[in-house]
Amino acid sequence: MYKIIEKENLAPGIKRIRVEAPLIARKTHPGNFIILRIGEFDERIPLTVADYDRDKGTITLIFQEVGYTTERLGSLEAGDYIQDLVGPLGKRLDLEGCKKVICIGGGSGTALLYPIVKAFHEKGAEILTITGARNKELVILEKELRTVSDKLFITTDDGSYGRHGFVTDILADLLITHSDIDLVVAIGPVPMMKAVSRITPANIKTIVSLNALMVDGTGMCGGCRVTVGGETKFTCVDGPAFDGHQVDFDEIMNRQSYYQEEEKHICRLGREVNS
Amino acid sequence: MALQKEKTPVKSQDPELRIKNFDEVCLGYNKSEAVQEAGRCLQCKDPACVKGCPVEVPIPDFIKAIIDDDLDRAAHIIKSKNNLPAICGRVCPQEEQCEKLCIMGKKYEPVAIGRLERFVGDYALKKAGVSDSRPAKIMKKKEKIAVVGSGPAGLTAAADLAKEGYQVTLFEALHAAGGVLRYGIPEFRLPENILDQEVSEIQKLGVEIKLNVVIGKTITIDELFAEGYSTVFIGTGAGLPKFLGLPGENLNGIYSANEFLTRVNLMKAYKFPEYKTPVRIGKKVAVIGGGNVAMDSARTAVRLGAEEVSIIYRRSKEELPARDEEIEHAEEEGVIFRLSNNPTAFHGENGRVKSIECVKMKLEGIDSSGRPVPVPVAGSNWSLEVDNVIIAIGQTPNPLLKYNTPGLKTNLNGGIIVDENLSASIPGVYAGGDIVTGAATVIKAMGAGKKAAQSIIKYLEEK
Ligand SMILES: Cc1cc2nc3c(=O)[nH]c(=O)nc-3n(C[C@H](O)[C@H](O)[C@H](O)COP(=O)(O)OP(=O)(O)OC[C@H]3O[C@@H](n4cnc5c(N)ncnc54)[C@H](O)[C@@H]3O)c2cc1C
Ligand SMILES: Cc1cc2nc3c(=O)[nH]c(=O)nc-3n(C[C@H](O)[C@H](O)[C@H](O)COP(=O)(O)OP(=O)(O)OC[C@H]3O[C@@H](n4cnc5c(N)ncnc54)[C@H](O)[C@@H]3O)c2cc1C
Ligand code: SF4
Ligand code: SF4
Ligand code: FES
Numbered sequence: 106m107y108k109i110i111e112k113e114n115l116a117p118g119i120k121r122i123r124v125e126a127p128l129i130a131r132k133t134h135p136g137n138f139i140i141l142r143i144g145e146f147d148e149r150i151p152l153t154v155a156d157y158d159r160d161k162g163t164i165t166l167i168f169q170e171v172g173y174t175t176e177r178l179g180s181l182e183a184g185d186y187i188q189d190l191v192g193p194l195g196k197r198l199d200l201e202g203c204k205k206v207i208c209i210g211g212g213s214g215t216a217l218l219y220p221i222v223k224a225f226h227e228k229g230a231e232i233l234t235i236t237g238a239r240n241k242e243l244v245i246l247e248k249e250l251r252t253v254s255d256k257l258f259i260t261t262d263d264g265s266y267g268r269h270g271f272v273t274d275i276l277a278d279l280l281i282t283h284s285d286i287d288l289v290v291a292i293g294p295v296p297m298m299k300a301v302s303r304i305t306p307a308n309i310k311t312i313v314s315l316n317a318l319m320v321d322g323t324g325m326c327g328g329c330r331v332t333v334g335g336e337t338k339f340t341c342v343d344g345p346a347f348d349g350h351q352v353d354f355d356e357i358m359n360r361q362s363y364y365q366e367e368e369k370h371i372c373r374l375g376r377e378v379n380s
Numbered sequence: 381m382a383l384q385k386e387k388t389p390v391k392s393q394d395p396e397l398r399i400k401n402f403d404e405v406c407l408g409y410n411k412s413e414a415v416q417e418a419g420r421c422l423q424c425k426d427p428a429c430v431k432g433c434p435v436e437v438p439i440p441d442f443i444k445a446i447i448d449d450d451l452d453r454a455a456h457i458i459k460s461k462n463n464l465p466a467i468c469g470r471v472c473p474q475e476e477q478c479e480k481l482c483i484m485g486k487k488y489e490p491v492a493i494g495r496l497e498r499f500v501g502d503y504a505l506k507k508a509g510v511s512d513s514r515p516a517k518i519m520k521k522k523e524k525i526a527v528v529g530s531g532p533a534g535l536t537a538a539a540d541l542a543k544e545g546y547q548v549t550l551f552e553a554l555h556a557a558g559g560v561l562r563y564g565i566p567e568f569r570l571p572e573n574i575l576d577q578e579v580s581e582i583q584k585l586g587v588e589i590k591l592n593v594v595i596g597k598t599i600t601i602d603e604l605f606a607e608g609y610s611t612v613f614i615g616t617g618a619g620l621p622k623f624l625g626l627p628g629e630n631l632n633g634i635y636s637a638n639e640f641l642t643r644v645n646l647m648k649a650y651k652f653p654e655y656k657t658p659v660r661i662g663k664k665v666a667v668i669g670g671g672n673v674a675m676d677s678a679r680t681a682v683r684l685g686a687e688e689v690s691i692i693y694r695r696s697k698e699e700l701p702a703r704d705e706e707i708e709h710a711e712e713e714g715v716i717f718r719l720s721n722n723p724t725a726f727h728g729e730n731g732r733v734k735s736i737e738c739v740k741m742k743l744e745g746i747d748s749s750g751r752p753v754p755v756p757v758a759g760s761n762w763s764l765e766v767d768n769v770i771i772a773i774g775q776t777p778n779p780l781l782k783y784n785t786p787g788l789k790t791n792l793n794g795g796i797i798v799d800e801n802l803s804a805s806i807p808g809v810y811a812g813g814d815i816v817t818g819a820a821t822v823i824k825a826m827g828a829g830k831k832a833a834q835s836i837i838k839y840l841e842e843k
Contacts, residue, residue: 190592194594327638337625
């Protein structure tokens with residue numbers, strides 16, 4: 106059992122929890138994720154380790170409530186327990202040798218970007234961060250990102266905060282004004298990562314973090330398979346970060362939608378039960 | 381009494397009924413049936429059957445104990461060699477192992493050794509449920525031993541080492557113990573409560589089970605040694621599903637058998653929406669492959685309500701690698717066998733698989749494994765409409781540990797290389813089961829777990 110130590114609402118539908126998980130806290134690195142199962146009846150879902158405290162033995166998870174399991178997780182409070190939590194899974198990101206990077210977060214993807222920006226910052230890289238949200242209310246981690254980025258750009262779809270538009274608008278400008286970018290990292294909705302990978306030229310390495318559907322997270326089921334560079338890869342062991350120029354994004358969007366009907370079904374049930 | 385030439389029949393659930401539930405198909409012998417069947421055994425002086433059993437269960441001796449109405453003794457005899465009789469009695473491919481060599485089988489049907497073993501195994505579990513079967517106090521030894529993976533190999537190694545008094549910790553990546561017995565083999569063949577009971581018997585021996593720990597990720601092998609473990613046994617199985625590499629294979633509706641069975645068994649998707657993990661099965665399902673995994677997938681699809689379930693296999697019926705009993709059960713449940721066919725592509729509509737293109741195969745010559753070689757018949761392509769495809773063409777050793785353990789030598793197939801004592805390339809590390817051999821059988825994995833336990837005991841005593 107894994108105890109929730111702390112809980113906080115970051116924005117409507119976006120929550121942060123800190124969980125006691127000493128073994129995982131000890132070993133986790135930017136890029137890693139965990140899989141949790143709240144209780145006996147629940148699904149196993151993957152969440153990125155957004156932050157960790159090796160001394161206190163805790164990890165931080167930030168999640169957006171998009172369906173039954175994430176809503177149920179959001180209904181837990183400090184002091185509650187999560188039954189199963191396994192990790193750190195996936196490959197850690199290789200952050201070596203980058204002097205100047207652009208880090209892009211879309212929606213709740215911004216939360217997953219934060220540990221990466223922080224790690225680059227600790228390594229002394231120059232970081233231009235772009236975060237996009239639908240509206241002002243949904244802009245998250247602004248203060249945190251500002252402390253670890255050299256520049257922070259904010260966009261909102263409706264123009265209620267920062268620049269009116271998409272993260273890719275700013276990216277396009279930055280690519281023109283900065284000729285010395287080593288790496289672009291983009292995490293967010295698949296269409297956003299697809300758009301980013303389209304804009305960045307082939308000689309600028311572009312890393313995206315894929316959120317395939319997962320079951321075990323240990324390479325056993327193949328449910329998380331994606332096509333990268335024409336080859337089948339398992340997101341949970343070969344990823345979740347891949348070269349955006351090689352990823353078949355349309356295939357991922359299609360595969361993510363497979364259980365939509367069932368998900369709506371239990372979501373309705375969940376709301377009936379909860380209300 | 382006249383010689384009974386055939387096995388004493390065993391009751392099973394009516395196919396009409398059982399395709400609508402996940403309850404166990406084979407109901408097992410009752411006492412009088414077991415005694416009747418036990419009476420068929422010739423009590424051979426040089427029992428051939430024992431040689432067919434990978435762990436050499438003293439078969440005539442336990443059968444004699446059934447005849448003598450001493451089931452405690454029968455259980456004790458089996459358990460001297462096999463910690464999990466209720467499981468092996470159900471899933472061992474007996475027709476390839478003990479029963480294949482049974483002398484009775486030369487002229488008549490062999491003795492139903494598996495069914496008798498199951499009968500004794502179930503008796504032992506029931507008894508353990510009511511009385512405390514904690515073994516007599518074992519002298520505790522100080523050495524700590526780590527066992528990685530809770531499949532039959534790991535469970536057996538852990539039990540044998542705990543019986544010797546070692547402090548054993550069993551690490552499992554998933555949230556429940558049992559390996560393939562938990563996530564792969566379906567409820568209607570191996571009920572979960574049997575596995576739960578067998579696992580709790582092993583805990584009673586003092587084995588500590590730590591779930592949700594991926595060795596190589598959460599803790600490395602080096603760290604296990606640094607934490608004071610004297611030896612490590614690796615039984616991480618052959619969990620990596622093979623795909624065909626055909627066009628369209630990543631369309632929606634195409635599962636690996638592992639994903640499909642894991643959703644249904646480990647995550648209990650057959651009880652959706654009470655359990656929240658979905659599995660989606662349409663009316664027409666094709667399963668690619670002909671082994672136990674393919675039969676389990678096909679029969680599971682039938683139970684989830686599919687109306688037409690086909691097995692597509694590239695050789696003929698004689699070569700089907702599945703157990704005879706599984707093939708029979710699948711046929712009784714209406715599974716269609718489309719033999720001598722091989723898929724060449726998957727076609728989809730709106731991102732979902734819609735049909736499989738197949739080519740007919742003919743058998744020519746013999747390959748190195750002694751099986752006929754299937755070759756495509758030119759121009760024989762045809763297409764089968766499907767809503768779902770389940771790919772059950774095999775699994776290879778789980779690579780996760782290898783990736784994260786420098787110095788651990790593996791062969792081309794990803795199997796861990798071991799010597800005759802099952803010692804791996806890192807001192808103090810042993811390995812056995814599917815992670816060494818590639819996908820094999822429960823009892824072979826158990827045999828490896830036993831052997832590794834003996835090697836570890838020897839290693840620690842000599843150290
Ligand atoms: C490696 C990895 C790391 C992730 N890290 C985070 C994280 O840190 N924070 C976070 O909020 N989310 C993260 N996700 C996504 C998260 O796992 C899903 O949002 C979650 O599984 C949804 O479960 P649910 O039952 O609440 O929703 P469901 O009812 O299962 O789904 C609701 C909607 O979300 C979509 N969806 C379901 N699963 C995913 C998925 N894996 N990716 C994208 N969309 C999905 C469905 O298609 C559906 O439209 C991560 C995913 C992966 C693979
Ligand atoms: C669907 C199906 C049906 C089958 N039917 C039969 C049958 O009827 N009869 C028969 O004899 N055989 C059958 N088999 C084969 C048999 O189940 C296997 O040969 C046997 O289970 C192998 O045992 P094992 O202990 O080596 O590994 P497994 O049973 O595969 O167990 C390995 C365990 O290790 C865990 N693990 C992996 N990596 C790590 C890690 N890094 N850290 C921690 N834990 C880890 C896994 O999660 C798993 O629980 C079947 C197999 C399948 C898939
Ligand atoms: S363990 Fe399997 S092979 Fe051995 S006697 Fe029992 S059923 Fe036969
Ligand atoms: S070979 Fe057959 S008949 Fe002989 S002892 Fe074994 S089970 Fe009995
Ligand atoms: S989640 Fe099962 S293989 Fe990746």
